[in-house]
Amino acid sequence: MEEQQIKQKETLPENGEAEDIKVTVTEKPKLKSKLIEYFEAVLFALLVAAFLKIFFVEAYRIPTGSMMNTLLVGDFLLVNKIVYGATTPRSIPFTQIRIPYFTFPTIQHPERGDVVVFDYPGDINVFQSKEVTNFIKRLVGEPGDSIKIVDKVLYVNGEVFPNHPDALFSESIEKSPNLGIFPPGSGWNNDNYGPIRVPQKDDIIKITPDNMEAWKMFIMREGHSIRLTADNKVFIDETEKSDYKVEKNYYFMMGDNRNNSSDSRYWGFLSEDRIIGEALMIYWSWDPNIPYSNFGRLFDSIRWNRIAKIIH
Numbered sequence: 001m002e003e004q005q006i007k008q009k010e011t012l013p014e015n016g017e018a019e020d021i022k023v024t025v026t027e028k029p030k031l032k033s034k035l036i037e038y039f040e041a042v043l044f045a046l047l048v049a050a051f052l053k054i055f056f057v058e059a060y061r062i063p064t065g066s067m068m069n070t071l072l073v074g075d076f077l078l079v080n081k082i083v084y085g086a087t088t089p090r091s092i093p094f095t096q097i098r099i100p101y102f103t104f105p106t107i108q109h110p111e112r113g114d115v116v117v118f119d120y121p122g123d124i125n126v127f128q129s130k131e132v133t134n135f136i137k138r139l140v141g142e143p144g145d146s147i148k149i150v151d152k153v154l155y156v157n158g159e160v161f162p163n164h165p166d167a168l169f170s171e172s173i174e175k176s177p178n179l180g181i182f183p184p185g186s187g188w189n190n191d192n193y194g195p196i197r198v199p200q201k202d203d204i205i206k207i208t209p210d211n212m213e214a215w216k217m218f219i220m221r222e223g224h225s226i227r228l229t230a231d232n233k234v235f236i237d238e239t240e241k242s243d244y245k246v247e248k249n250y251y252f253m254m255g256d257n258r259n260n261s262s263d264s265r266y267w268g269f270l271s272e273d274r275i276i277g278e279a280l281m282i283y284w285s286w287d288p289n290i291p292y293s294n295f296g297r298l299f300d301s302i303r304w305n306r307i308a309k310i311i312h
Contacts, residue, residue, distance in 0.1 A: 056082050066255035069166035076284040079117050081277035083107050096131040114139045115279040115311050124182050124267050127220055137263050141252025143200035149193040170259040182268045183214035190259055203246040207234050222247050279311045
């Protein structure tokens with residue numbers, strides 16, 4: 001509180017003499033603009049929210065039925081981003097422009113059965129998805145695992161991998177080769193697949209003119225060029241090669257809706273650096289198929305039994 005001392009002359013009739021009298025004047029402090037205070041509070045809240053979103057927990061919405069009935073269209077999830085190693089942003093905010101990012105140390109590595117959110121690597125013949133698109137699938141194969149599907153039954157390392165209680169399957173069994181299945185030319189399909197080994201760091205893969213097309217995109221995604229010469233020789237980074245040393249760990253992802261899921265059977269293995277986080281719980285859910293033109297219908301669309309449901 002600021003104070004000023006002011007001397008004032010007054011004439012006193014009793015003795016005719018003027019006497020100095022000290023008068024204290026108190027000035028009111030300048031108050032901060034309410035608008036500035038509000039702006040600072042909002043800015044701080046946004047910075048805290050952005051920090052939490054980037055490094056700890058982020059919200060996601062389920063747009064497709066590839067994980068039915070474990071996850072339904074209209075479910076809203078919280079995803080733990082720090083457990084597998086948080087990263088700085090993978091794209092410029094509010095755009096699809098990819099930027100270099102840094103990955104922090106992991107607390108634990110993904111395990112079989114985890115429901116994982118990841119950065120979609122792109123279709124089978126695409127070097128990288130142009131847009132940063134997040135997918136969610138169940139991890140069924142760790143680095144070094146052997147994956148095989150026989151008449152819809154999934155085997156991991158020769159043992160039956162238990163289906164989730166809410167998993168969905170079509171009634172018919174696919175027998176014909178599916179040309180869109182990974183790797184190209186395998187002759188496999190959704191229901192009969194493999195066996196195939198999930199690549200592990202430092203694995204040595206034999207590369208021949210016969211299987212080069214199957215591994216071409218995999219090697220390119222690891223940052224190398226590969227080509228087949230007219231005299232049937234394989235060159236990697238312009239050096240003739242007959243094998244390739246894997247540089248990263250990979251995972252095999254599958255949707256719980258087995259016959260309606262774009263997963264590793266179609267686009268290949270998922271590299272460890274594309275994993276974003278583990279799905280934790282459903283914090284909100286509504287059925288988008290129920291029209292909610294009025295408040296009553298909006299209330300009916302809410303799936304109360306799914307709110308706060310832990311994801312397994």
